[in-house]
Amino acid sequence: MGTPIGNLADITLRALHVLQLADAIACEDTRHTQQLLRAYGIDRPGSALLALHQHNEAEAAQQVIARLREGQRVACVSDAGTPAVSDPGARLVAAVHAAGLRAAPVPGASSVTAALSVAGAGASPAAGAGFVFAGFLPAKGAERSAALQQLAGEPRSVVLLEAPHRMRALARALAPLGERRVTVGRELTKQFEEVATCRADQLEAWMANDPNRERGEFALVLHPAEVASDTEAAAQRTLQLLLKELPTKTAVRLAAELTGAPRNALYVLALQLQAQEAGEPPPG
Incomplete structure (x- = not known):
């Protein structure tokens, strides 16, 4: 389940409910999780916390599976954020599925x-x-x-x-x-x-x-690389040529008809081109 990545207020009501109901909690660092539980007023004995980290995940997963087969409810948390993304948890989930048991997601901070x-x-x-x-x-x-x-x-x-x-x-x-x-x-x-x-x-x-x-x-x-498509490049070039001879609205309308580019986008582009030519900051 997801736990806060920094701000304690970023816990979900569902996560708090699950932590209160769980018979055991598999956690990356038992000391860190114990502090987190106390911050929310949840008192759990040390025996309810199972260490599950990158160095023992395969072995700890078998302990979790044994508890699940006994009918226990086991929650899995990392030190911060959602397990199995960049923190331990993926091998546990895979082992649970392989054992024919169910793993339920409890979304949270990431x-x-x-x-x-x-x-x-x-x-x-x-x-x-x-x-x-x-x-x-x-x-x-x-x-x-x-x-x-x-x-x-x-x-x-x-x-x-x-x-x-x-x-x-x-x-x-x-x-x-x-x-x-x-x-x-x-x-x-x-x-x-x-x-x-x-x-x-x-x-x-x-x-x-x-x-x-x-x-x-x-x-x-x-961010994605900003690469203008051939259509966009052709529309811009057409608009630039028309703006030299025609009023803005007319140039935009004709450029849209000739290239199929959206009129609103061309109008914004026209204002930007005119601002650049005048040496002014681009609009809005």
Whole structure:
């Protein structure tokens, strides 16, 4: 089940209900989960908490299955967020299914969806739909470079997670992507939350502007590459030519009829082109 990634208020009523009803709770860190339970006024004995982390998940899964076969209700939580995404839990769920038992999702906070919700990535009609969750990239330089090279050609948004001590290295690795935009979510939902969007080749400089930006947990959204389609390029060129000879509304109407591009989008583009020619900031 999902637990808060920082703000304790981000727990769901259903999660609290499940935690109160569960006979046992499989958790990444029993001490952390015990503190979380106490924060919500839930008192559970230490024997009700089962350690389930990346080093013992296969063995711990068998303990969970044994309890489920006895008719017990077992909840699974990570230290923060939703299990089985970038934290332990996937092997447990697979083992439960393989044993012919049922695993029920209890949705909650997630750094992945939190970052996507404030990135505004993929807003362009030309952008690929959906997103790819890449999580933590390999730590080694060569493997990381190969992974980034593969992601650079991905037409959809890409969500990355990174630890603070490796953020500078990731920023340098992303720099060759140039103008491609990156939204950085630092300490999401926590007291010192910070969200910013910049070009990939400006990310390292953004971090250097404030020493605090090398602290905390990071979720990043690599925006889709902005590639204009042939139709969009033709419409823009047609509009530019017509604007030289005709009033704005007439040029927009004719460009829409000639290229099939949406009239409203062409009108906005016309205003932007005129502002650029006049040396003014683009409208709205």
